[in-house]
Amino acid sequence: MYPDYMLESIKKVEETRPGRLEKSKKYGKEVFPHMTDKERGEVLSKFHPDYKEGARKEVRVGPNKGEILTTEISDLLESYSRINPKDFNLDKIDYETDVLVIGAGSAGMASALVAAKNGSNVLIVTKLRLGDSNSMMAEGGIQAADQRDDSPTMHYLDVIGGGHFDNKPELVHALVSDGPESIKWLEELGVIFDKNPDGSMLVKSGGGTSRNRMHSCRDYTGAGICRVLRDEVYNLPDKIKYIEYSPVVELILDDNGQAVGAVIYHLETKQYSIIKAKSIIMSTGGFGRLHIRGFETTNHYGATADGIILGYRVGAKLLFMDSVQYHPTGAVYPEQIVGFLCTEKIRALGAQPVNADGELFVYAMEPRDVEASAFIRECTEWKNGITTPSGLCGIWLDSPLIDQIEGQGTIDKNLPGMVRQFGRFDIDIRKYPMLVYPTLHYQNGGIEINDKCETNIPGLYVAGETSGGVHGRNRLMGNSQLDLIVFGRRAGLNASKRANNGVKIGKLSLEHIYDYEKEVADLDINRKKIAPILLPDYIPEHVKQKQITAEYFGTLI
């Protein structure tokens, strides 16, 4: 339950609620004016964490050498490899496959299913278990322009505007055009979407959308999709093999510069193995566990930017790795769930963000970076936030309004996960607002792909959060879940076609690790890290000092 001083502030929220309810009955979500292009620019440049001093730094090695990237990423790209190539005999192959899928979130598993269907043998290797991923955690929804009053064209405009017009047009085109077909594919696999009584999709709006096109599976949308894909992977044991607890630590090239394999490391038995493949799909997800700029995160335990590092070391080009998505509404109270996501669907259903005095201060559905920046401004410059006992600051997300707008029971029906999450700590979100602040959420950029998911390295395909270009510098809610399916399927098909066409694989090599290492060593900088870091490290310092011979995966300092 909230401490007394917070309840005082909640009283003010309750006092302004009837007035805000009145307004929202009249104007829908338009109870506060949208920002203009200029206002957006101002709030972003002054308050978005990406624009803060030290947030970005030049990367001095590799294909993007000289570009300014997110500091934590530049540092990781200049770190040591986990292996020394001389320890590996690449003539001894442990596993051989047509298509190797790295990472078992929805992008990886969708690609595996399509590649298998297209006749390829598939091997999935993943860091934790199949499905332990950001994909499983998505709450809010998946966009697709299948409604009568909507069109892929409108969807295109929303995506590219949300991304501040930086997105790669061919990727946006692919995303919106494959949308409805992707929903159909998922439904045919057995995903249960929320529906109206006539069987049409129940759709909501999302931040930055001009139409209602957010499809959902209650507030377990990611799980609703990911668990079905996983079940289907389990059902194809002859075509799709998988190895769990075995992250890839380096990619293998051949003497023609094609990506032809990977080195995996078993987290428990600590054995390394060599995989040879005709095509490789990188789908390792995002980077929340890097805790960029010290932010808490919504991401799963294994989200440590591995794919970026692995790809970069073999020469794959990165795009938009200078921008980080902070989700406006991360929990800040209670302490046990700090950083956890309070899905955007809460605002889509009508909850309004208000300050300590219960006042509206921003339109609820601005694109995420703008919304998050407005929350930060409210807490810092305007000092209208609420401070928690542990010293964090937040603003209220007035959830009880939802039932008042949409009818009693709406919260229970649409947000069971949220009710449960807060209920575990004695906070009833049907009666009390939620205290929120931006949290590190999504990797906007990644390895550059084209609309076939190809990269500049032959044989290396990328899909999902690890890829760059689809969302520009700011992804809108629900477009990532769509991206996973659209580009997961495209990657699966194209990687499989390549494998089926009979690729000539030359001599396997890890020579590029030496070359890269030499390039970094020449910089003569003080490097502290090994990458990929695989897992973050949350062991307290006083314990670590006694763990004298322990190895830490989380080497990010």
Next chain:
Amino acid sequence: MTENRMMVRVQIMGESYEVPEGSTIIMAMEYAGYQLKRGIGCREGFCGACATLYREKNDYKIKGGLACQTVVNDGMVIAQIPFVPAEKPVYDINELTPDINTIKAIFPTVFRCVACNTCTKACPQDIEVMDYIQALKRGNIERAADLSFDCIRCGLCALRCPAEIVQYNAAILAQRLYGKYLSKKNPQLDKRVKEIEDGKYIEEINELMDMDREKLTETYYNREIKIS
């Protein structure tokens, strides 16, 4: 979060440790020095990786919970259950019928349910597990899919079931049968897929793709917004 904080004493797999009050089981284990690889996943209650059994002070009952969602208390005894060696039947969803015969063929164990309610009590998601198993027994797939919707596959129910039923695997089958065959469909989705296949939107989108940034920005900010 650890400074100036009250400490509590817990046992992790029999060893005693002092950890900060208010920690979840995961936080407590990390505080004690465990670098977790198994029994950990999303850390937010969505993936089901961190099923844990525990017993509280002066209580004889062994309870189950998710380590990322359960707060420790003084005297708690904790054991993680990172893996359940349960059977997962393999099937081709395209060849099934959404009725009781499918359940009989794929999950015959379901019919052995003795209605003891142990599974429901074990479920950290507060799902009416027994009720969905009973619904399956009657061939009511819609109800089973609905009741089991929030299942995260943590395995705690199956571990405690005296009839050796793997509830969560039966749940996903029910969900897929419902989503694929029984949920009501609307022709609008197929219609849109067909329109796209026929190239209806290509010209419009190409026009946007060819616009310079200024024109595109203008088009975006002037677009008609129709949301509710």
